[in-house]
Amino acid sequence: MPPLTLRIHVLDRYGRELRLWIPLFLLWLLLLPFALLILPVLFVVCVVIDVDPFRGVAAVLGVLSSLRDSRIQVDAAEASVFVHVI
Amino acid sequence: MSENRRQILQMLSEGKITADEAERLMAALEKEPRPEPLKGEALKPRAKYLRVLVEAQEHGHNGSPTKVNIRVPMQLLRAGVRLGALIPREARDRANEALREKGVQFDLNQIKPENLEELIEQLNDLEVNVDEDRAKVRVFCE
Numbered sequence: 001m002p003p004l005t006l007r008i009h010v011l012d013r014y015g016r017e018l019r020l021w022i023p024l025f026l027l028w029l030l031l032l033p034f035a036l037l038i039l040p041v042l043f044v045v046c047v048v049i050d051v052d053p054f055r056g057v058a059a060v061l062g063v064l065s066s067l068r069d070s071r072i073q074v075d076a077a078e079a080s081v082f083v084h085v086i
Numbered sequence: 087m088s089e090n091r092r093q094i095l096q097m098l099s100e101g102k103i104t105a106d107e108a109e110r111l112m113a114a115l116e117k118e119p120r121p122e123p124l125k126g127e128a129l130k131p132r133a134k135y136l137r138v139l140v141e142a143q144e145h146g147h148n149g150s151p152t153k154v155n156i157r158v159p160m161q162l163l164r165a166g167v168r169l170g171a172l173i174p175r176e177a178r179d180r181a182n183e184a185l186r187e188k189g190v191q192f193d194l195n196q197i198k199p200e201n202l203e204e205l206i207e208q209l210n211d212l213e214v215n216v217d218e219d220r221a222k223v224r225v226f227c228e
Contacts (some may be wrong), residue, residue: 049174059169066162069135073155077144 002028002064009082090115133160133210133227142221160206160227167202170194 006022046053072083091112098108140154173181178194185192197205214225 051172051174056172059165059172062165063162063169066159066165069157069159070162071155071157073153075150075153075155077150077152 001068002061003068003085005086007082007084007086010079012079013077132207135159135228136163136209137224137226137228139224140221141223143219160209163209164202164206167197167205170197 002024004023004025006020006024008018008020008022010018010020042057043053046056067085070085072081074081094103094108094111094115097103098105103111136158138154138156138158140152142152142154144152173194175195182192182194185194210227212225212227214223216223
């Protein structure tokens with residue numbers, strides 16, 4: 001399953017805090033019609049470059065799904081940033 | 087490859103046994119139960135994440151060093167290698183050529199999804215520690 005939420009936490013050096021919960025599932029829903037439109041083009045491109053389109057789509061979906069539970073935290077002098085893919 | 091399999095193949099190559107006999111011996115080997123791990127030889131849990139920790143010695147206004155802490159799921163590495171296997175052969179050949187020009191003798195065509203698990207398993211024991219004046223970098227699996 002692709003990631004459903006992106007959690008971002010930013011804390012700057014003045015102590016100002018920003019907490020964001022980005023609902024990625026809404027983004028996927030918005031992108032779905034575009035994906036359906038692009039699918040035939042993608043299929044043709046895959047055939048031209050000699051790549052199995054089904055394996056290609058499966059691999060891209062696999063990368064998206066595997067992004068879940070990734071975390072990036074940067075603590076710098078200017079600000080601290082924490083990103084968590086849920 | 088187990089020692090028994092190696093011996094069977096050795097005997098086959100030396101002509102001591104026929105191909106049919108070798109096949110029967112291999113089949114018999116597969117039926118044998120796998121040896122239990124020895125006492126105290128606990129199975130190492132599979133790593134779930136690749137961690138990258140960087141601590142730069144650049145102090146900012148508040149005097150604290152810059153730190154980077156990244157946790158990447160191993161599943162993402164698997165998916166990445168699978169995606170890499172889809173790169174068209176022409177592109178892989180060009181990448182191989184570029185690697186060779188840089189002195190890296192590595193063939194990207196050799197990375198196949200079937201070897202993936204073995205590749206990831208080997209990463210379990212990976213640990214990279216770089217300790218320099220400007221930064222400390224640590225890469226490991228957990």
